Each structure stands twice: as structure tokens, then as C-alpha cells.
Amino acid sequence: MVTSKKGSALTMVVHATVLFLVIMWTIPTAGLFISSIRDKDQLSVSGWWTALSSSEQKIVYRTPDADSEIQENGLYVLRGNLLEGGSGKVVKFGISSLKPEAFEPGTETQDRRDVTFKIMANGDYEVTSEKSFRRGVRIFYTAEVPPRFTLDNYRTVLNSEGLGQSFINSLTVTIPATVIPILIAAFAAYALAWMKFPGRALLIAGVVGLLVVPLQMSLIPLLTAYSKIGAIFGIEAKGYVGIWLAHTGFGLPLAIYLLRNYISGLPGEIIESARVDGASDFVIFRKIILPLSFPALASFAIFQFLWVWNDLLIATVFLGNTEESLVLTGRLRELLGSRGGNWEILTASAFITIIIPLMVFFGLQRYLVRGLLAGSVK
Amino acid sequence: MKKSTLSMLIALSLASTTNTWANQDELIFKPGADTRFNWASFEQLKAVDLSGQELTVFGPWLGSEKERFDNVIAYFAQATGAKVSYAGSDSFEQQIVIDAQAGSAPNISIFPQPGLAADLAAKGLLTPLDAEDEAAVKKDYAAGQSWVDLATFKDQDGNNEFYGVFYRADLKSLVWYSPDNFYDAGYDVPETMEDLKALTEQIAADGGTPWCIGLGSGAATGWPATDWVEDLMLRTQPADVYDQWVKNEVKFDDPRVVGAIEEFGWFAHNDAFVDGGIKAVAATDFRDSPKGLFASPPKCYMHRQASFVPAFFPDEIELGIDADFFYFPSYASKDLGNPVLGAGTLVSITNDSEAAREFIDFMRSPIAHELWMAQKGFLSAHLGANPELYATETAKKQGEILRYATTFRFDASDLMPGKIGAGAFWTGMVNYSNGDSAEAVAQEIQKTWDALK
Numbered sequence: 001m002v003t004s005k006k007g008s009a010l011t012m013v014v015h016a017t018v019l020f021l022v023i024m025w026t027i028p029t030a031g032l033f034i035s036s037i038r039d040k041d042q043l044s045v046s047g048w049w050t051a052l053s054s055s056e057q058k059i060v061y062r063t064p065d066a067d068s069e070i071q072e073n074g075l076y077v078l079r080g081n082l083l084e085g086g087s088g089k090v091v092k093f094g095i096s097s098l099k100p101e102a103f104e105p106g107t108e109t110q111d112r113r114d115v116t117f118k119i120m121a122n123g124d125y126e127v128t129s130e131k132s133f134r135r136g137v138r139i140f141y142t143a144e145v146p147p148r149f150t151l152d153n154y155r156t157v158l159n160s161e162g163l164g165q166s167f168i169n170s171l172t173v174t175i176p177a178t179v180i181p182i183l184i185a186a187f188a189a190y191a192l193a194w195m196k197f198p199g200r201a202l203l204i205a206g207v208v209g210l211l212v213v214p215l216q217m218s219l220i221p222l223l224t225a226y227s228k229i230g231a232i233f234g235i236e237a238k239g240y241v242g243i244w245l246a247h248t249g250f251g252l253p254l255a256i257y258l259l260r261n262y263i264s265g266l267p268g269e270i271i272e273s274a275r276v277d278g279a280s281d282f283v284i285f286r287k288i289i290l291p292l293s294f295p296a297l298a299s300f301a302i303f304q305f306l307w308v309w310n311d312l313l314i315a316t317v318f319l320g321n322t323e324e325s326l327v328l329t330g331r332l333r334e335l336l337g338s339r340g341g342n343w344e345i346l347t348a349s350a351f352i353t354i355i356i357p358l359m360v361f362f363g364l365q366r367y368l369v370r371g372l373l374a375g376s377v378k
Numbered sequence: 379m380k381k382s383t384l385s386m387l388i389a390l391s392l393a394s395t396t397n398t399w400a401n402q403d404e405l406i407f408k409p410g411a412d413t414r415f416n417w418a419s420f421e422q423l424k425a426v427d428l429s430g431q432e433l434t435v436f437g438p439w440l441g442s443e444k445e446r447f448d449n450v451i452a453y454f455a456q457a458t459g460a461k462v463s464y465a466g467s468d469s470f471e472q473q474i475v476i477d478a479q480a481g482s483a484p485n486i487s488i489f490p491q492p493g494l495a496a497d498l499a500a501k502g503l504l505t506p507l508d509a510e511d512e513a514a515v516k517k518d519y520a521a522g523q524s525w526v527d528l529a530t531f532k533d534q535d536g537n538n539e540f541y542g543v544f545y546r547a548d549l550k551s552l553v554w555y556s557p558d559n560f561y562d563a564g565y566d567v568p569e570t571m572e573d574l575k576a577l578t579e580q581i582a583a584d585g586g587t588p589w590c591i592g593l594g595s596g597a598a599t600g601w602p603a604t605d606w607v608e609d610l611m612l613r614t615q616p617a618d619v620y621d622q623w624v625k626n627e628v629k630f631d632d633p634r635v636v637g638a639i640e641e642f643g644w645f646a647h648n649d650a651f652v653d654g655g656i657k658a659v660a661a662t663d664f665r666d667s668p669k670g671l672f673a674s675p676p677k678c679y680m681h682r683q684a685s686f687v688p689a690f691f692p693d694e695i696e697l698g699i700d701a702d703f704f705y706f707p708s709y710a711s712k713d714l715g716n717p718v719l720g721a722g723t724l725v726s727i728t729n730d731s732e733a734a735r736e737f738i739d740f741m742r743s744p745i746a747h748e749l750w751m752a753q754k755g756f757l758s759a760h761l762g763a764n765p766e767l768y769a770t771e772t773a774k775k776q777g778e779i780l781r782y783a784t785t786f787r788f789d790a791s792d793l794m795p796g797k798i799g800a801g802a803f804w805t806g807m808v809n810y811s812n813g814d815s816a817e818a819v820a821q822e823i824q825k826t827w828d829a830l831k
Contacts, residue, residue, distance in 0.1 A: 041692055058674040062700065097562045100674045135699060138558055140674045223480030237482040317476055321436070321465035333468060337441040337689075 036347035037149045043344050054146040056091065058100060063127060063136040076129050082141055083123035086148070093119045093141040100140035111137075153348035157335065162323060166331035171356075172240060173315065173327055174308045177247035178301055184248065185255035186297065190285050192256065193264035194271060204260065210253040219317050222246060226318070238325070243318040250314070251304050262296035263289055298367035305360050309353075328353055405456060406449045407752065414766050415752075416744040420457060423743070426736050429459030433733040436477075437488030437723070438470040443755065450749045454740045460733045471800075474728070478503040483728035486737055489542070491792040492528055492724050493799055499531040499541050505727040506539035507738060514742055515543055520759045520781045528788050529724055542726035543742040546750065547757045549685040549776045550605050550719040550789060551706040554668060558700070559676050570710040571613060575644070581679055582650040590653045590678035591646055592667025593660045593808060600804030602664045603642060603811060604791040605719065606682060611638040612717035613708045617785045624790045630824035631817065639816040646811055653678040659811040665690045672700065682706055684721070685757060685776050697772045705779060718783035721792055722759075751777075759786075795830055802826040 034048040042051070061082050069076045082090060094100040095111050103109055105121040115129040115137060127137055157163070191197075192204055227237035266289065274284050290297075312329040319325045326334070332349040336342050410417050439447050444466045455462045465484070467473050471494055477483045478498055489495040498504050515529075516522040529542045553574075560567070563584065568574040581588040593602050611620055615634050622628040623635060649655040653670050654662065654677075668687055670677030672695055681687070688697055695701050708716055725741045727734045740746050744762035751758055754769040757777055765781070768774040780786070791799035806819040 060672060060674045062694070062696075097556075097559045097674065097676050220476055220479050223476065223482055227481040237480070316467065316469070316473060321467045321473075322434070322463050323465070324463075326465075334440045334444070334466065336468070337443075342441070 032347055032350060035344070036153055036351055037151065038153075038344075039148060039150055040152070040342075040344045042148075043347075051147055051149075054088075054144055056142060057145050058140070058142050060097075060100075061139045061141065063125070063133075063139065065135045066133045069133050074130075076132050078125075078127040078133060078137075080125060081123045082119065082125055082139060083143065086145070088123070088143045088145045090119060090121050090123050091142045091144060093117075093139060095137075095139065097138075097140065101142055153344050154352070157332070157345060157349045157352055160331070160335055162326065163328075163331060165324070166326050166328045169319075169325060170309060170328040173243055173247070173319070174305060176240075176244045177251070177308045178304045180244055181248045181251040181255050181304060182297055182301060185252055185259050185300070186290065186293070187285070188252075188256045189259035189263045189293075190281075190289050192260045194284075194289075195281060207253050207256050207260075211257065213253075215250045215314070219313075222249075223317060238318060238320045240319070243314065246314055246318050247304075247308050247311075251307070255300050255304070258300055259293065259296055263293050266292055295367040298364045302361060302364050306357050309357055405452055407749065409453075414764050415748050416762060416764065419743040419745040419762075420453060423454065423457040423736075423740060423745075426458045428733045428736060431460045431731070431733045433460050433462045433486065433731070433737060434484035434729075435462060435464040435486040435488065435737070436470070436474065436484035436728075437464065437466055438468065438490045439488075440466040440468060446750055446753045446755065449753060450746055453745070453749060454737060458733070458736060460736075462733075462737075474498070478728055485727065485729045485731055485734040487726055487728040488545070489724040489726060490721075491796075491800070492531075492542075492788070493793050493796060495529075495541060495724050495726055496531040497796065498728070499533055499539070502534035503728065504531075504533075504541050505730040505734075506533065506541055507543075507727070509540075511543065511738060511742065512540040515540075518742065518744075518760055518762050519544070520761055521783065521786045524786055524788075525759065528722075528793075529726075542724040543738060544722040544759065545725050545741050545746065547720050547722040547759050547780060549757055549780055550683075550721060551609050551717070551779075552683065552685060552703045552776070553706050554671065554681045554683060554687060554701060554703045555679060556671050556676065556700060557702050559671070559679060563679070565679070567704045568707055570707050572710055574707055578645065578651055578680075582648075586676070587653045587678045588651050588680055589645055590662075590667045590670040590681045591659045592662030592664045593811060594663035595665075598800070598804060599660065600807040601791065602667075602683065603646070603659075603807035604799075604803050605684065605789065606642045606645070607638050607807070608787075608790045609682070609706055609719045610641040611635065611790070612719060612785065612787055613706075613714065614638055614641060614712065616714060617717060617787060620787055620790065624793045626794075626827055630827060631820040636816045636820050639810060639820060643810070643816060656811065656813070660808045685773075686755070688772075689755075697770060703772070703776075715784040717785040717787060718779060719787055719789060720780065721789040795827075797830055798823065798827050 031048045034051055035043060038048065038051050046055070059082075063078045063080060068080075069078050071077070090105045092101040092103065093105060094102040095109060095117050096102070103119075105119050108116060108118045110116050113129070115127060117137075117139065118126045118128075119139065119141065123141075123143075125139060127133075127139075192200060192207075223237060226242050230237040270288055271284055274288055279287070310329065312327075312333065315327045316330060319327065321330060332345065332353065335345045335349065407415065409420055435451070437447070444464065448464055451462045451464055454460070470490065474483070474487050474489075474494070475498070478487075479501075483503070487495075495504060512526055516526050519525045525544050526540060529544065530538050530540050533539050555567075563581070563586065565577060565581070568577050578588040591602070591606075593600050595601055608620075611623065611634075614637055619628055619634060623630075623632075628634065645651055646659050647656055652659055653667075664683070668681045668683060668690055669692060671679070671681055672692055688695075688701065691697075691701060705716070708714055725738060727738065742760075744760055744764075747756075747758040747760045747763035748767050750756040751763060751773070752767045752769055754773070757773065757780055759780055761781075765774055765777050768777055791803050793799065794803065802823045806823045809822070810816060810819045
């Protein structure tokens, strides 16, 4: 009795913790999503958490100029609505930047140039003057504005020129750059796990050692090698083959390490008995190892795919920034502008680029956990 | 399902590629139509036949700037028959170094900082231009000799060579304000530095905040303050001291330099003078900082920033009505003329070819400048370019400041070695605005510079 009570209390704590963690994990994504459907100008002045409730905003409005004035009883009149059709309520207004909240809506006031202002709570305004308006006058108002959302950010990203081309480029880079390392690594992992040859342990140690080489160090030497080899065959240094090979090289150490650990953990009896039955190494690899290590292959495929898909550095170095070769990450960065000011684009583009990785992840995720555990825990 | 999405994407991408090509063939201003353009230099270009040749251009411009530059390139492509492709990157500084060293550099590179071009020239990775280009720049540009000097670097053997032509200038000595806010409060545009300081004190006494200063810029945080210091250096010391400072012949911890930093401190080290107080200076992003001018009530009355800053004004702000600028004035009590601080992008050859040579000639011809002037967001020091073609009144006024400057000096931090101008100077200014003393900051920067030698 006592133990079960304890147990339920513990379960409660576990549930609460899980709930807490789930919320903590989701908040950034939720914030990103809300930011992505907010107005660009609002985004830069207030945080996303303010977007859900109606807020009091202080706004400067400039009326249209002389082109839209009308003449009435010898006076020039400008009429319109401060909120421009949007919902909301004017709480206070002013006609000088020094006192933007001087008047209640419904009152009438005059400025230094004898221009009369009348503003209603629903935003309707009437500005009258004896002289023609040279240019629009400013009205300061404080308004209760309900939350407002827009899909403009998504429209900007989706309508940007060359996005489709970049999508294809990204796929062209990513798919071979995922398949090639897996192919090579699977062969290597089998050899390193089950074929006995001198220097095998050293080779494994070497591969593990390569894991710590920062790829940034190899960019210039690699590109130099490419342009020298390219010059011999008369082809460009920058191209898809180059980037596939680069990604393959950068991905291989981890791939071999992960797969070798998994494959060496497979039951040796099966392989032994297959050998006794006269199977060659290739047959063993194809008929036994490959099907059994599918979880590990899939989990590495997810890793590699996500890493290549999200990569910007290697793509800009080995593929370049030209219109025809720009990958998706490069294209989105280009949308940010020369000085990185348009960051509202980032929020929307994050949700657009996430589609393919999500598809890959959900397609292969049931193997992911199994593969990860199998690789590390023997 | 997946198949249909994929085919849709392919269709989309095909559609977009055809679009790109269509755009390249279209010229935004019909040759010969608008007589204000210098079409003669376009006609001359037609004599050059580069058909079948490819030219790659790499620069820092993205987004709308890229579009405008593509429009300019289209004229070169059409007149000569060359196939020109421009690529932009916001990490141009890193990428060009990788590409140049690896031997896969583009034909033409457009450097936002001459200091970086000098580094590459010293390694023998830039191609020197011929004497004809040098003479033309000297003759055609306002203050031509200074533009030539700015593009003259030592090659790997230590000989001075001329490496590039400047295309697109930025004007830095500008103070932005809202004329209506000045009218409401009864302030006048100051003509001298003394007036500007008096106005600053008056605004603070009236209960307002005079300045919006923001130094935040990601990894480059601190650079807006370097512009302040450079501008004040030119207003407190003769231009030759400035030149010596750039070459570190006048040390960074020289009292004259420390004095300029403290001048900046007069504005920025006063809670009453800056929006948000001293602490907000380094924490505010330079892109958000000008928005304070247009808040209700105004968060500040003035903002010192270069000519590109209207790109970060709120959408509804109309230049000339809601926002305007005045020249960051000089001291009436000091006889130093009206110095102007600016910057510019340098077009150089990183991979020599016939087309690259012709492209350099095109870049220094008036028509190339005019074609972008007429599209907005471009200032030119080219004397042959017709100022009537500036797309906005604001740009025209800035163009005049640039053209008639008695002293034009290039942004010092762009000329200093990268470790200083794009490193120690930036972090030093952040430390300074966070409360370190000007001497300490200057000594720290000088120490870094000594370590480079």
C-alpha cells in the first residue's frame, strides 16, 4: 500500500518533469513560429510573447498630402482613418512629438499653424486648414491594437526568385553526399570488424583520430587540390563532384566509427556458420550484415542528411555563390540582405526548409533510437 | 504524393531559371532614350567584342543591391557579348581569401575594404592595372589622386602598383534627424560642432534624449563607434595626422588619438545624452538604433550614421519628409576645413582575362556609375557621371557633399590591418563604451598592433 502510494507520487513527479521538459523544448519553436507570422515592423520592436494579447501602441501617422485634400466652405480638409481599416481603438492623441498623448479622442485642437485637428475613438480624423496642405501633417496616437498576424514573411520567401532552383541544388548535393559515405563506410566497417588483417587496430585508431580534425582547416588545401586537378582535366574546381567528395570525406570518419561499432556487435556465430557454409566475404556482407545493420545505416543516414542539408560553409566554398549553384541555405542568407537587416525572413524560412528534414526524419526515425543505442552500447 | 511535390518543385525551378535569363537580357533604361545618360561611353563599349567569353564577378552585395548591380552588368554583357555572372556573399571577406589562395578566384572581386585587397596584393593574388587606368581615375574622379592612393598597394616584391577602381561610395559624416521633431521642439540644424554640442546639451536640458547610438552588429560589434572616432579625429586634428594614424606612424595611444576617443565619449558617455543610457550603446543593434528617431514620443533627436542607413528606417518613413540629414559639422574654432569621411568598394582583378580588363574599363566609365545612380542607393565620386541622375533628392545632396569635399578621407578602420580595423579597434570601442578609460583602450589596441609587426 505504502509503496504504491510512493510509486504514484514518483510517477507524478516524472510526469511533471516530462511535461516541463516538453514545454521547455517547444517554447523556442513556438516562439519562432509566432515570430514568423508577425508583422516585420512589430517584430523589431517587441517580443513574440507580446503578440498574443492586444497591446497599447504609440504610433505616428502622417496624413496624405495636398493631392487628397478637399475644399469645403473655403477651408481645406483632409479626412481619413488613422487605423486604416484595421480594428482597434484610439485612446489618446496628440499633434506634437513633445506631447503625443495630450488629448482625449473626440476633442478638437489647433496647432501653431492654425490647423484644426479632430480625432474620434474609432480612428476617423478630420484636419482643416485655411491654406492648402503643402504636405501631410503628423498625428500621434495611442491605440489599443488587437493581435495581428500575417503570412507576408512566408510570401516573401516563397516568391523569391531562384528558390526552386536552390531546392533542387540542395537535393543534388545532399542525396549523393548521403549515399556515397554510407556505401563506403558500410564496406569499411565490415572489413574493420570482421576481416582479420595486419594493422587493423591501427587503422581503426586512425579513423577515430580523424574525428577530431576540424574541417575548416582543410578547406583551402582541398580547394587548391581541386583546382589543380581540375586544371589538368580542364574542368572547373567548383562543382557537384567536388562537394560530394568533400562531404564524403568529412562524413566518413564518423560513419565508419559508428557502423564498425554496430557491425562488430552482431553475433559472431552467424558469420562463422556462414563462412563454414562456404559464403564469401561479399556474400556475408550482402546477405547478413547489410540487413542486420539497417538501423545503424538509417540513423547515420539521418545524421548525414541533416548535416549536409543544413550546411552553408562547405557549399559556399566548394560550390560557390552563383545564381545556378546556390543551395537553399545560401539562398535564404541572400534574402537577409547585404547587411543582414531583414531577419524576419529567417523565421519564415526556418519553417520552410524544415520540411525535407522532417520528411526524412519521420521516414527513418523508428530506426534512429535503435541504431544509436546499438552503436554505442555493446 | 511525394512524387507530385517533387515534379512541382522541378517545374518551379525551371520557371525560375528561365526568369533569370530573361532578366539579364532586359535593360532597365533604354539606350539612347534618356539624354541625361552618357550613352557615348556605352556606344564605345560596343566596339569591344568578347562574345563567347565568360566573366565571374564576386562581391558583397545581396538582395536589392545585387539586383541593381545585375542591371548594370546587363549593359556590359549586351554591348560586348560576354557572359557575366555576379555572385554575392555576406561573408565575402572570408570567402575571397579562401578562393584566392586556393587558386579558384573569380575574375573580378569587389572589395568592401581596401585593407583586405592590400593583404591579397601583398601575397601576389591581385593583378595590377595598367597606367591608363590609373591616369583615368586620377582625371575622372573628384579628389582623383586620393582614390588612386587608396588603391595603390605593395605587391609581393614590395613595389607599389595600382590595383583597382572605386565604384560606389558611402558617405559617413552624416547626422540623421526628423525635421518635424526639430520643428516641434524648436531646434535648428547646427552649422558648427560647437552648435551641435550646445544643441545636445539643450535637448538634454529640455528633457529629451539627443542621440541614438547603437554599436551592435553581430561579430562586427563596435564598428559604428570607429566611424565616430574617425570623424572626430578629422575634426580635431589635421588630415595628415589622420593619415599617419592609419599607418600607425602616430601611435594609437597618442594623446591626439585618445583625445578623439574622448570626444566620442563626450557624446556617448553621458546617460542624459544617449537613448537607454551608456549601457545601451554597446547593447543596441546598429540596425535598430535609428528607429528611435521615429518613435512616439521620439526616443532621440539625432543619429550619426553613413548614407546607407535609410535601409533600416521603418517602411513608412519617407526620406526628405519624415527623415533628413545634415553634415556632421566641424569646429568653427579649428581651421581644419570641412572634412568628409567615407568609404567605397574597390573593383579589382583576381583572375586576369581580357574580359576582366574590359570590365575594369567599364567600371570606371561614367555610364556604369550613372546606371546605378539612377536606381537608388548609390553615390559616386566620378566627375563624368551626371548628378541629375540621382534617383532621390537626398542622394543628390550627399553626392554634392562628396563631390565638393575639401578633405576626403577613407574610413580608417577599413585601411588598417584586419586584426586592428576589423578586430582590436572594434572590441576596444565596445570596452570603451562599457566604461573602460580611453587611455586603457588605446594602449590595448596599440599593443595588438605592435604584436603584428
